[in-house]
Amino acid sequence: MAAKDDLGRAGEERATRFLTGIGYDILDRNWRCPQGEIDIVARTRDHLAIVEVKTRRTERFGHPFEAVDARKLGRLWQLGYAWVAEHPKQARGLALRVEAVAVIGDDPEVGVLEHLVDLA
Template identity: 35%
Template structure:
């Protein structure tokens, strides 16, 4: 597995533990719909939370959350629409980003709730 893929998978594991520790219930990991993949679908209270995990080894080229592009956002919206319909859910949906910088110096986690409103 390429080093960046391994870092990404480790980032998703870290994000899941982080969310569970904050009281979230993880419903799905790596949910796929057509060509889209949602890293994490979680629930807190009556809110379905779509979580995009961005992991980098350095912030030198920008913050991890800066790498979520409009086309990816559109793709995530389509995928979660399908998930909500498929599971016949009636809940508010929120889109979050968990940005992780992980390297020899340690791990820094930033959780941006309602992240797509910031774009």
Template identity: 40%
Template sequence: MATNQELGARGEDLAVRHLEDIGLDVIERNWRHRSGELDIIARDGDTMVFVEVKTRSGIGYGTPAEAVTYTKQVRIRGLALSWLALQQGPWVQIRFDVIAIVVGRDDNPVITHIRAAF
């Protein structure tokens, strides 16, 4: 069985592949700041997309998307503003997506992409 870190890394790899498959350009992964980390930063046309990835091996403790609490959403918004403040380009819109992944015992991941989740 994979460790939580291995499961999380696999989930992020799957999320990046999913985003690229639907036409988004992944700009950065695992951007770190003193107040936290942004999992994936991508561009969808003129929209900057900040993606939180949650991966679980089951739903016994709730779905992965349910782990993106209001407190976590506030932190992600603040981190996004910090990242944007360091950039050169103006963007018209920003969006916050959640990619929830469940990797069951059959090792066949189920990916749910929630656009504009918060």
């Protein structure tokens, strides 16, 4: 399990650097509440992004984005609203959206990174 956790943490680190590099301001990481956890909360110019990061060594069992199904998406929206309720000043004036980052490869530092913006 530790190796899987290490891979996930490395993927989140890479995703954080990627998002920062394209102009996102990271507000929170691994934020937890009774309903679950948000990997990354970030601010863009006019959006508050709830970002799910999925890291996989291969696509052997499907693309990482396939793990963000309707149930997971619903939970991410709930978590986003919970974060906003707890951080009203940081969220003021921003439209909420859910995003996903996939990192694929044995080494997340050099693996493929894909970013989906504004999931339905």
